[in-house]
Every structure is written in C-alpha cells, then in structure tokens.
Amino acid sequence: MEVILLGSSTLKIKGKKASLVVDPKKGVPKQEAVAILLLNKSEFDPSRVSEHRVIIAEPGEYEVSGIKMSVNTNHRGIFYSLNVDNLDMVLANTSTLSSFTDKITGPQVAILNVDSEFDAEAIAAIEPRVVLLYGENSESAIKSLGKMGVMPSKKISYTSDKLPEETQIVWLA
Secondary structure, rough: OOOEEEEEOOOEEEEEOEEEOOOOOOOOEEEOOOOOOOOOOOOOOHHEEEEOOEEEEOOOEEEEOEEEEEEEEEEOOOEEEEOOOOOOEEEEEEHHHHHHHHHHHHOOOEEEOOOOOOHHHHHHOOOOOEEEEEEEOOHHHHOOOOOOOOOOEOEEEEEOOOOOOOEEEEOOO
C-alpha cells in the first residue's frame, strides 16, 4: 500500500488492485482511481479523477475492487475505516477524530488531515503503528507531538508484514 500526497489536502491511496483519491481539488494532477473519498464535501473536483466508479461521502459499508471500507459520520464530520492490501487503516480529519475514537478498533495506520485542532490523546487512544499527517497544520502537529527530525515526504509505502515496532510519525508535505 502506498500513500501519495498530490496537493496540500489531496491524497492517493494506492493498493495492489486499486487506488482511491481523497479530496481531489482543482490544480491537482489528474489521477486514475476506482473511487473518490471525501473528508471535505464542499470543495472537491471529481474531474481530477478518471475512471472512478463511485464518490463515497455517506455512512455505510462499501467494497470497491477488493478495498473494504466502513464509513461513519456524525455532526462533526466523517471517518473511514479501510482495509487496503491487508492493512487496517483509519482516514479522518483531526478535527473530528476525537469524536470517533469509540468506533475505531486497532488500525495499523492512521491517515490524518491536520485541518485544525490536533488531539494527541485521540491518536494515543487508537494506537496505530503508523501515523501519517498531512494538511495545512501538519507541521505544528508534529511539533506538538515532540517529534524532532521528522522530514517531509511526498510518498510512503507499507506492507502488512513490515510495519514498525513502535509508533512511527510520517509527515506528508
């Protein structure tokens, strides 16, 4: 599984069989993917994603080209539980993460758009092995975690059998 930063708040999650694009925006290079996932429904441009079969932004259980996902919403926002290439992941905005921690069970990877507030306790509560931070406030979130020397990267990849032993913070910028 590979996560690629396409723009400040646009990602591509690429599995062996299929890819997903999160929050495609104007100005982002056109991508091919089977589905579009929306954390922010107000500003997205579906024309930036070719070959997509579905736009997912509502609660429910989905399976698209072997990628299983569960989508939950509440008054604060949306979060996705995904399984891509046998990796259990959570995708959410940090502003909504704390309101969903009771629904999140043991993700290996947390992909978080640091859109505003940052709650380090919410991350500790879900105990992921890898925390991928991106978005406009990601640099300050890394500092608030006390992590020094975290270098920004545009792309990162993991396999279910090669995850770090201790929680790793990754900065996508």
